[in-house]
Amino acid sequence: MSSTTVQSLPVSTSAAEEPAITVRNITKMFKRHRSHEGILALRDVSLDIGKNKFISLVGPSGCGKTTLLRMLNGLIRPDEGEILVHGQPPVPGTHMGFVFQSFRLLPWRTIHENVAYPLQLHGMGKDEIHERVMRYLEMVGLRKFAESYPSELSGGMKQRVALARALVSEPDILLMDEPFAALDAQTREFMQFELMKIWHQRKAVVVFVTHSVDEAVLLSDEIVLLRPRPGQVSEVLKVDLPHPRWDYDARARPEFVELRRHLWERIKEMVAADPQSEFFNRDGKSDHAAAQD
Amino acid sequence: MSSPGEAHPLPQRRPHWGPRLSHVNINVWRLLAFLVFLVVWWAVAKMVGQNFVPTPLETWQAAIQTYSNGTVPRAAMDSILVCLAGYVVAAIVAIPVGLLMGGFRVLGSTLEIYVDALAATPRVSFIPLIIVFLGLGYEAKIVVVFLGAVMPILINTYAGVLNSDGELIEMARSAGAKESQIFRTIMLPGALPYIIAGLRVGASLALINTVVAELYTAVKGLGGLLSIYGNTFRMAPYFVVVFTLAIIGVCLMQSLKVLERRMGRWRYNSSERN
Numbered sequence: 001m002s003s004t005t006v007q008s009l010p011v012s013t014s015a016a017e018e019p020a021i022t023v024r025n026i027t028k029m030f031k032r033h034r035s036h037e038g039i040l041a042l043r044d045v046s047l048d049i050g051k052n053k054f055i056s057l058v059g060p061s062g063c064g065k066t067t068l069l070r071m072l073n074g075l076i077r078p079d080e081g082e083i084l085v086h087g088q089p090p091v092p093g094t095h096m097g098f099v100f101q102s103f104r105l106l107p108w109r110t111i112h113e114n115v116a117y118p119l120q121l122h123g124m125g126k127d128e129i130h131e132r133v134m135r136y137l138e139m140v141g142l143r144k145f146a147e148s149y150p151s152e153l154s155g156g157m158k159q160r161v162a163l164a165r166a167l168v169s170e171p172d173i174l175l176m177d178e179p180f181a182a183l184d185a186q187t188r189e190f191m192q193f194e195l196m197k198i199w200h201q202r203k204a205v206v207v208f209v210t211h212s213v214d215e216a217v218l219l220s221d222e223i224v225l226l227r228p229r230p231g232q233v234s235e236v237l238k239v240d241l242p243h244p245r246w247d248y249d250a251r252a253r254p255e256f257v258e259l260r261r262h263l264w265e266r267i268k269e270m271v272a273a274d275p276q277s278e279f280f281n282r283d284g285k286s287d288h289a290a291a292q293d
Numbered sequence: 294m295s296s297p298g299e300a301h302p303l304p305q306r307r308p309h310w311g312p313r314l315s316h317v318n319i320n321v322w323r324l325l326a327f328l329v330f331l332v333v334w335w336a337v338a339k340m341v342g343q344n345f346v347p348t349p350l351e352t353w354q355a356a357i358q359t360y361s362n363g364t365v366p367r368a369a370m371d372s373i374l375v376c377l378a379g380y381v382v383a384a385i386v387a388i389p390v391g392l393l394m395g396g397f398r399v400l401g402s403t404l405e406i407y408v409d410a411l412a413a414t415p416r417v418s419f420i421p422l423i424i425v426f427l428g429l430g431y432e433a434k435i436v437v438v439f440l441g442a443v444m445p446i447l448i449n450t451y452a453g454v455l456n457s458d459g460e461l462i463e464m465a466r467s468a469g470a471k472e473s474q475i476f477r478t479i480m481l482p483g484a485l486p487y488i489i490a491g492l493r494v495g496a497s498l499a500l501i502n503t504v505v506a507e508l509y510t511a512v513k514g515l516g517g518l519l520s521i522y523g524n525t526f527r528m529a530p531y532f533v534v535v536f537t538l539a540i541i542g543v544c545l546m547q548s549l550k551v552l553e554r555r556m557g558r559w560r561y562n563s564s565e566r567n
Contacts, residue, residue: 073467093469105466108482117478118468169468 006259009283018087019048020173021072025083028067040230041067042045044081047224047233051054051172052203056216058263060271064231065209069175072207073107085173093162094118096111098205101178102254105150111137112146115165122169136164139198156187160194167198173205191245192218200244217256218245225263227270228277234266306497356397356536365518365530369459369537372503372514373430376541379438380499386439387446387495394447395454395484396476409452411446416502420509429511434503437510441502442495453484489553496545504538535544 023025026045029038049055055063070076074090083090086176090096093102093202115133124132137143140160150158159179166174173190177197192215198206199206208217216223220239227234241250271277331349334340338348349357359365394401427433431555457480467473507516515534520530 013468075463090467092467096467098464098467100460100464102460105462105481106461106479108485116467119475121465121468121470121478175467 009290013255018051019189020051020053020086021047021049021050022082022084023060023068023072024049024082024084026068026071026078026083028064028076028078030067042078043182043230044233045226045231045233046081047236049205052205054206054208054221055200056208056210056212058216058267059231059234060267060274060277061211061225062228062231062274062276063270064227064228066177067231069177069207069209070149071125072096072173073175077118094122094169095171096173096175097169097171098216099159099162099174099176099179101164101181102255103150103155103162103182104160105158107150109148110149111142111153112162114150114161115168115223116253117165118169132168132170133164136168139167140194141202154187155183156191158181159191163195165199167202170202173207176206176208178209178211188215190293195219196244196246204273213260214251217241217259217263218250223259223263224267228274234270237263270271297316307340341507344526345528347532350530352532356533359530359533365515365533367536368513368515368518368534369541372507372538373541375506375514376438376499376503377433379435379502380442380496383439383442383495383499384446384492384528387443387491388450391447391450391488391491392454392481392484394451395457395480401455405451408444408447412448415508416440417505420506424510430492434506434513436492437506438499438502441505442499445494446488446491446519447500449487449494453487453491456487457483486553486558487551489556493504493546493549493553496549497542500538500542500545 023083024046026042028042030041031038037270040174045064045068057068059065066078071078072085072090073084073096074092085096105111106117112130112133115136116129119129119132134143134146137146140163142157142160144162145157147155150161153161153236159182163179180191183191196219206219208216208219217239223237225234225237227230237259240255241253271279272281274280313472334346335349338346338351339378347461356365394404416437420437422435423436427436461479461483462475465479470478503514504519506521512520513516515538518534519531524532
């Protein structure tokens with residue numbers, strides 16, 4: 001667990017196993033409106049993600065977490081480098097599920113119709129859709145809300161619907177972009193346990209973007225810490241807490257505490273050193289520098 | 294969107310004062326308001342003289358007469374046919390054009406300015422031109438109604454597609470939706486409330502333009518009756534025609550509200566969206 005920058009580190013590939021997702025030296029530039037200079041969102045990022053691993057992408061704002069997630073989905077393409085999902089460049093589709101921070105349910109469709117949406121896109125038969133939708137609504141505990149509309153549900157329930165929608169096509173990769181950030185603290189904690197249980201029931205690669213160090217340590221097999229402007233892999237950390245983690249108080253374990261402390265220290269350093277951050281130079285070490293502005 | 298007096302099981306959105314409005318007593322209030330209106334009307338009639346404003350009773354007698362001899366019903370039928378024909382054609386043209394403009398950004402940006410120009414031009418200014426081309430008959434009237442109703446429907450449809458939710462589109466795309474599927478499953482249903490709002494505005498404009506057309510072209514229908522009764526100072530039947538128009542307007546609006554509620558059921562489940 002060195003604090004030096006580790007790049008191109010083969011993460012989580014257990015022995016001979018092929019990684020499910022390979023990210024090789026990708027760079028992504030976003031063009032600013034009405035200006036020729038772009039913003040470098042990601043520079044030379046490499047990652048390997050093994051089968052059925054739960055990976056968190058953690059880092060301060062501007063580190064390109066969400067950009068990386070969108071690229072894994074194939075929604076946007078890297079400018080340089082290559083991403084391979086099961087050996088192929090990614091295309092959006094049902095083999096990957098995406099859960100967004102803003103639940104993104106279709107307000108004019110019932111819960112059942114919302115969960116059915118990805119299956120309908122790909123022309124599955126009605127009976128099969130119904131059977132699958134009910135199975136996954138059962139899994140997230142919302143079977144009896146099938147005929148409700150999203151506006152009748154609470155935030156946590158909406159996100160469970162979104163989770164069911166992501167899972168219903170039985171993807172082997174689940175991409176989650178700060179899925180619990182819009183929920184209150186208590187709901188969030190329940191959702192974390194819910195997700196752990198579902199993941200154990202139905203293994204898949206999970207790539208989980210979060211701002212919460214706590215959440216990352218609690219859920220992940222590995223944590224990829226990214227540094228901002230431009231986004232780069234800072235280090236990759238293994239979480240050695242035994243599964244399943246809802247059986248015991250993982251947060252009380254010394255490994256948990258140590259890992260969280262380490263991540264938090266690193267993030268604080270990054271933010272304090274980032275001139276574009278609102279907390280630039282606010283780490284207490286360089287008060288005089290801040291005062292000069 | 295919903296007036297506080299509507300008999301519909303909506304959750305109350307606004308806090309309000311005074312006694313709660315329930316299904317039963319709102320009709321009592323409406324009746325009361327109508328009685329007040331009758332009294333005021335009667336008083337005005339007595340004051341300004343009955344040559345200008347007939348009393349409610351005189352109007353009622355005129356109504357019985359003009360309805361029983363078929364004058365007003367026949368004229369109303371005429372007007373409604375013109376109005377509906379122009380309106381339906383307007384909807385059939387405006388909705389697809391608005392959708393196309395929204396779906397293909399280049400087309401939308403190209404036509405936008407012309408649409409705005411046409412929408413801003415008083416439609417009455419086209420009437421002489423229409424008469425030159427189509428004469429004074431039904432075709433001319435229908436075109437006047439069409440021109441009145443087409444723009445609000447088109448502009449609303451276009452705005453509805455443009456306002457479609459980028460986040461939902463991205464969600465669909467990540468699920469592997471093709472562009473045509475995104476249009477059909479995300480943009481179109483998202484635009485529906487806008488389209489219906491446009492249809493409502495279009496309906497009232499269609500009715501207005503029906504009367505305008507009947508006044509300016511061959512004097513027929515309810516607009517024609519207005520002109521005949523007005524010019525001969527037969528104010529009681531004149532009032533009957535005005536009320537008939539009001540009733541047609543209310544019916545048109547109510548039926549569109551029913552349509553709106555049916556299409557947009559999800560919007561009424563809670564005041565909170567999404």
